[in-house]
Amino acid sequence: MSSTRPRYFIGIDNGSQSSKVTVYDAHGRAVSEGHAALRPYDTPRPGVVEHPDDDLWTSIGAASRAAMAAFDGDPADIAGVGLCTIRFCRAILTADGTLAQPVMSWMDERVALPYTRTNPDAAYVTTSSGYISHRMTGAFRDTAANYAGMWPLDPDTWQWTEDDAELAKYGIPRDMLVELVLPGETLGTVTPAAAAHTGIPAGLPVVATANDKAVEALGCGLRSPDTLLISLGTYVAGMTTGPRNVPDATDFWTNYACAPHSYLYESHGVRRGMWTVSWYRDLLGEEAAAHAREAGLSVEDHLNAEAAKVPPGSDGLMTVLDWLAPGDAPYRKGSLLGFDGRQGRFHIYRSMLEGLALTVHDTGARMAAELGAEYREVIVSGGGSRSDLMMQIQADVHGLPARRAEAASAAGLGSAICAAVGLGAYADFDEAVAAMVRPGATFLPSQDHHEVYRRLESVYREIRGHTDAVYRRSFDLFG
Secondary structure, eight states, rough: OOOSOOOOEEEEOOOOSSSEEOOOOOOOEEEEEEEEHHHHOSSSSOOOOBBBBHHHHHHHHHHHHHHHHOOOSOOEEEEEEEEEEOOOEEEEEOOTSSSSHHHHHHHGGGGGGOOOOOTOOOOOEEEEHHHHHHHHSSSOEGGGGGOOSSOEEETTTTTEEEEHHHHHHHOOOOGSSOEETTTTSSEEEEHHHHHHHHHHTTTTTEEEEEEEEEOOOOOTTOTTTTTEEEEEEEEEEEEEEEEEEOOOEEEEEEEESSTTTOEEEOOOEEETTHHHHHHHHHHHHHHHHHHHHHTOHHHHHHHHHHTTTSSSSGOEEEOOOOSSTTTTTTTOOOOOOOOSSSOHHHHHHHHHHHHHHHHHHHHHHHHHHHHHHOOSSEEEEEEGGHHHHHHHHHHHHHHHSSSEOOSSSSSHHHHHHHHHHHTTSSSSSHHHHHHHHHHEEEEEOHHHHHHHHHHHHHHHTHHHHHHHHHHHHHHHHOO
């Protein structure tokens, strides 16, 4: 490829609710994109949460075709594809790489347990990225950086364990494991069948990335241990980065980062975090939608504008976001506490945003203390970061400048960065991030508001100590 011609990279971001595919130029600017929603999960029995049919591949295909149809450049100038999919999923494949059964969601209880072979057609046990890698390239190859969790991976070498006793703990025979590569290495090339399904040119190299949170972090420009990244997604957590595996941490857990043999530290978080915010928006229904139309706003912008009029602390209303209970406390439920007649629907909405920020501030501070780190700024990514109200709440709660991630799909940009590094457009990840990631707007904290939240947080962190006993008793009645 001539150096005078433009160079493009495709970033695939297969998330928990949708697949997004974006074509980026070498400076990280999105030039075309496609989006396809995932179907609702199948839950045939308690504890089982599956992606129906071949939904991951179907949605990636639809999003890719839309992105390629909108691309007005020369497909010959596309250098390669970075592939990122949902983490903590488990895919069981037949010998030819097709699904032996539906892909297990990260919420499926089985992904936290050793593998038990119940399907005689099962030939490989892999992740969602291992499955999609095979659909894209025909190779049984996957990124090592998507095997956090119940997998026999050595976290220091990033290779399958050589210890047969350790391997046996996970229930996966060695011949059912796929080949591993590091982020930035090539998984294979797009097959003609995959090209027909996606619209992506056949023969393009497909480059390994990592797990979706690590790829999102890369697309946000997280490269320093003095920065806390807050990811506002279905799962909301704080993240920072570092060079060492910390296997015995108590207030965070160690994940794999995009740069080989670097690590992403993740605080404890909120399951169904932004999902709960969307749930409340939808619960308000047509009345809220009608008011939004009258104001010429989206429902989200209408809620944010009205909730911005509510004082910090929501007049004492506190939301504990346990709409999906953690695995170690299945009895927990979400709570709205502190009603006294002053509050209305916008207090509830603001209180939910505040509950997310207070939770991540608390867990992020615990992580920093254990790491011996001190944050100087906060980066906020995900759809919720588009809200100025959410950004200001994050700045005020943390008492730090809060910077919005500029990329609409941080994981898509992170995928493209992996492809750019792997294919030699940049010498390393630092150079690629400097060239391809642009900062978004920064929100400065109000010290008066920070003081309100500091005092509120001391109350907030004690709530579960009082409600757990109540929910244990109600769990016996209602589950």
